[in-house]
Amino acid sequence: VNDNRIEFRDYMAVGLVKHTARDTDVIVAALVSTMGEESAIAERSNQQNKGLINYLMRDRHGSPFEHNSMTFLVNAPIFVARQFMRHRTGWSYNEESGRYRELQPVFYMPSRSRNLVQTGKTGAYVFEPGSPDQYGVLASSFESTCTKAWRCYQRCSNRASPAKWPAWSSRSPRTPRSTPPATPAH
Amino acid sequence: VNDNRIEFRDYMAVGLVKHTARDTDVIVAALVSTMGEESAIAERSNQQNKGLINYLMRDRHGSPFEHNSMTFLVNAPIFVARQFMRHRTGWSYNEESGRYRELQPVFYMPSRSRNLVQTGKTGAYVFEPGSPDQYGVLASSFESTCTKAWRCYQRCSNRASPAKWPAWSSRSPRTPRSTPPATPAH
Amino acid sequence: VNDNRIEFRDYMAVGLVKHTARDTDVIVAALVSTMGEESAIAERSNQQNKGLINYLMRDRHGSPFEHNSMTFLVNAPIFVARQFMRHRTGWSYNEESGRYRELQPVFYMPSRSRNLVQTGKTGAYVFEPGSPDQYGVLASSFESTCTKAWRCYQRCSNRASPAKWPAWSSRSPRTPRSTPPATPAH
Amino acid sequence: VNDNRIEFRDYMAVGLVKHTARDTDVIVAALVSTMGEESAIAERSNQQNKGLINYLMRDRHGSPFEHNSMTFLVNAPIFVARQFMRHRTGWSYNEESGRYRELQPVFYMPSRSRNLVQTGKTGAYVFEPGSPDQYGVLASSFESTCTKAWRCYQRCSNRASPAKWPAWSSRSPRTPRSTPPATPAH
Numbered sequence: 188v189n190d191n192r193i194e195f196r197d198y199m200a201v202g203l204v205k206h207t208a209r210d211t212d213v214i215v216a217a218l219v220s221t222m223g224e225e226s227a228i229a230e231r232s233n234q235q236n237k238g239l240i241n242y243l244m245r246d247r248h249g250s251p252f253e254h255n256s257m258t259f260l261v262n263a264p265i266f267v268a269r270q271f272m273r274h275r276t277g278w279s280y281n282e283e284s285g286r287y288r289e290l291q292p293v294f295y296m297p298s299r300s301r302n303l304v305q306t307g308k309t310g311a312y313v314f315e316p317g318s319p320d321q322y323g324v325l326a327s328s329f330e331s332t333c334t335k336a337w338r339c340y341q342r343c344s345n346r347a348s349p350a351k352w353p354a355w356s357s358r359s360p361r362t363p364r365s366t367p368p369a370t371p372a373h
Numbered sequence: 374v375n376d377n378r379i380e381f382r383d384y385m386a387v388g389l390v391k392h393t394a395r396d397t398d399v400i401v402a403a404l405v406s407t408m409g410e411e412s413a414i415a416e417r418s419n420q421q422n423k424g425l426i427n428y429l430m431r432d433r434h435g436s437p438f439e440h441n442s443m444t445f446l447v448n449a450p451i452f453v454a455r456q457f458m459r460h461r462t463g464w465s466y467n468e469e470s471g472r473y474r475e476l477q478p479v480f481y482m483p484s485r486s487r488n489l490v491q492t493g494k495t496g497a498y499v500f501e502p503g504s505p506d507q508y509g510v511l512a513s514s515f516e517s518t519c520t521k522a523w524r525c526y527q528r529c530s531n532r533a534s535p536a537k538w539p540a541w542s543s544r545s546p547r548t549p550r551s552t553p554p555a556t557p558a559h
Numbered sequence: 560v561n562d563n564r565i566e567f568r569d570y571m572a573v574g575l576v577k578h579t580a581r582d583t584d585v586i587v588a589a590l591v592s593t594m595g596e597e598s599a600i601a602e603r604s605n606q607q608n609k610g611l612i613n614y615l616m617r618d619r620h621g622s623p624f625e626h627n628s629m630t631f632l633v634n635a636p637i638f639v640a641r642q643f644m645r646h647r648t649g650w651s652y653n654e655e656s657g658r659y660r661e662l663q664p665v666f667y668m669p670s671r672s673r674n675l676v677q678t679g680k681t682g683a684y685v686f687e688p689g690s691p692d693q694y695g696v697l698a699s700s701f702e703s704t705c706t707k708a709w710r711c712y713q714r715c716s717n718r719a720s721p722a723k724w725p726a727w728s729s730r731s732p733r734t735p736r737s738t739p740p741a742t743p744a745h
Numbered sequence: 746v747n748d749n750r751i752e753f754r755d756y757m758a759v760g761l762v763k764h765t766a767r768d769t770d771v772i773v774a775a776l777v778s779t780m781g782e783e784s785a786i787a788e789r790s791n792q793q794n795k796g797l798i799n800y801l802m803r804d805r806h807g808s809p810f811e812h813n814s815m816t817f818l819v820n821a822p823i824f825v826a827r828q829f830m831r832h833r834t835g836w837s838y839n840e841e842s843g844r845y846r847e848l849q850p851v852f853y854m855p856s857r858s859r860n861l862v863q864t865g866k867t868g869a870y871v872f873e874p875g876s877p878d879q880y881g882v883l884a885s886s887f888e889s890t891c892t893k894a895w896r897c898y899q900r901c902s903n904r905a906s907p908a909k910w911p912a913w914s915s916r917s918p919r920t921p922r923s924t925p926p927a928t929p930a931h
């Protein structure tokens with residue numbers, strides 16, 4: 188089994204793909220309330236626009252901001268993506284699919300600076316650093332478990348060349364790899 | 374009372390204010406499913422992109438289209454705007470406000486080509502043309518009623534210079550008119 | 560024209576049609592977080608439930624409240640209903656329809672206690688009482704305008720027996736009135 | 746490590762917790778369109794109600810159905826729950842939390858009757874049965890991987906009594922187990 192590709196990350200990556208969110212977009216939307224179709228965006232100074240945006244935000248007039256949109260490419264662990272998706276209203280998603288592509292062996296590993304201990308009672312928790320020993324157990328456990336999971340995924344996806352199975356993790360014919368995985372081993 | 378400004382329209386106006394909705398935006402979103410972060414948009418031909426978009430639409434894979442947005446300026450009667458707003462999910466609105474601005478005397482008048490008669494039973498209606506006589510009654514009734522409503526609005530908004538009232542239809546200090554309304558008459 | 564039915568109201572009516580919103584519904588939802596499928600609702604005291612609901616609300620844990628729903632019958636002027644509908648997310652609507660039924664001549668009339676004068680600049684308004692004279696002009700203008708609008712609606716809906724037109728205001732065959740309107744007059 | 750509790754399931758469980766979704770709820774909502782506040786639900790026969798519901802559904806008048814709600818308790822693998830959550834609009838969620846409770850060692854295992862092989866090209870897949878050998882590799886790989894993951898979770902959650910760590914998998918003080926886990930072993 189080829190484990191060389193396994194990567195552990197303690198970070199997430201967020202990139203801005205596109206947006207339609209200029210300051211003047213907010214101004215144009217806000218002026219509909221006061222000027223209807225006679226929008227006078229061209230006659231306004233940057234100073235006036237800045238003042239109006241600050242006023243809208245301060246007094247929580249949120250609707251002129253709603254016409255803007257931003258699209259991000261997010262690379263995050265599934266347990267983070269799940270929390271993101273819970274707040275679906277207003278968001279749209281496309282996601283890398285294990286049906287169309289062999290998923291990559293990238294796993295989350297907490298950094299050493301992350302608090303490991305949760306103390307206190309329900310609703311009043313405090314998070315505190317773990318000991319070096321605790322982090323060591325965590326890191327070695329994560330590493331061996333993720334490595335085993337990756338081998339399981341490869342074994343089930345590539346039982347024997349050229350057959351590919353099973354349905355939930357098939358490699359896509361569109362994304363051939365130059366280095367096929369070796370014979371699976373338990 | 375100044376009735377010269379009253380306008381009757383049998384149409385609505387829709388203008389595209391801005392958009393982020395290029396074909397390649399759909400492609401970029403779709404490729405996330407199959408290629409993750411390794412999007413190969415640059416290597417694709419227009420022909421390939423056209424084929425993929427047609428496939429997505431035909432098989433109702435709607436999510437890659439959701440990342441696009443369009444902003445319109447719509448000029449429509451309130452009874453049309455109300456139906457529009459019922460379908461709020463996914464839409465954001467800003468609307469001309471009678472609190473900030475004197476509303477304009479623009480009213481809807483059905484065109485002569487619009488069917489006037491609804492026949493049949495509930496759930497199985499047919500709409501048919503009205504007679505010239507029916508249209509005549511409709512047009513004169515609409516005109517006199519809208520004119521009266523406009524005068525009522527002006528009378529209540531501008532009882533006496535410089536006082537402005539009432540709360541729900543005050544003229545905005547931001548949009549002075551050069552020709553103030555004459556003394557209100559019943 | 561039969562104007563006897565015209566009614567002016569300075570109030571709105573809201574009735575609770577049904578609900579699924581008991582305190583224990585919130586508790587059951589909240590316990591999923593802490594107890595999964597082993598919900599122990601039966602073992603909890605009212606005092607414990609009260610404490611948990613207060614904690615959830617105070618710390619803004621809103622999701623356990625979301626499983627509840629309430630259905631209201633609301634009788635309100637169109638300009639109020641429009642603001643209600645703007646906030647569509649999470650709401651569903653059915654509305655009396657002019658296609659299926661003759662609408663009733665019920666109009667809004669501000670009460671004498673309602674402030675009529677809006678003073679101050681945009682974003683910093685104060686609403687103040689109007690004078691008796693101002694209210695008088697308002698009331699008489701509203702009354703005559705609404706009466707005219709009602710006559711227009713009747714005239715266009717019932718041009719001649721038995722024909723009914725136009726499409727946007729036809730009386731429904733399902734809701735015959737025992738006292739048909741008299742011959743329309745301008 | 747106590748592995749006795751590990752359970753593999755090839756099914757999901759869905760239970761109805763509560764609902765407000767009687768046929769008459771749909772009728773009451775639909776009658777608002779045609780009768781406004783004069784709802785005549787009491788005068789209608791079951792036969793009439795059945796006919797109206799069938800008509801509404803057949804002609805896709807969906808809004809009278811929207812006032813109903815149902816609450817389910819769902820027990821499903823994370824990869825299923827994730828697809829469920831993608832369609833957030835109109836749904837509310839509470840979920841068992843690893844912060845408040847020790848999660849249970851229940852894992853998904855495909856049944857023998859589940860198709861394992863995906864053949865065909867992107868967008869035109871067919872799913873076919875796997876061989877007994879393929880199922881055997883799958884089952885043994887899943888079992889050993891899930892067992893290792895469970896041990897990792899226990900080891901990190903219960904490093905040493907009475908300390909509890911780390912933050913993302915702490916056992917809740919509210920749900921003490923009578924049989925504490927044995928000393929963790931790698």
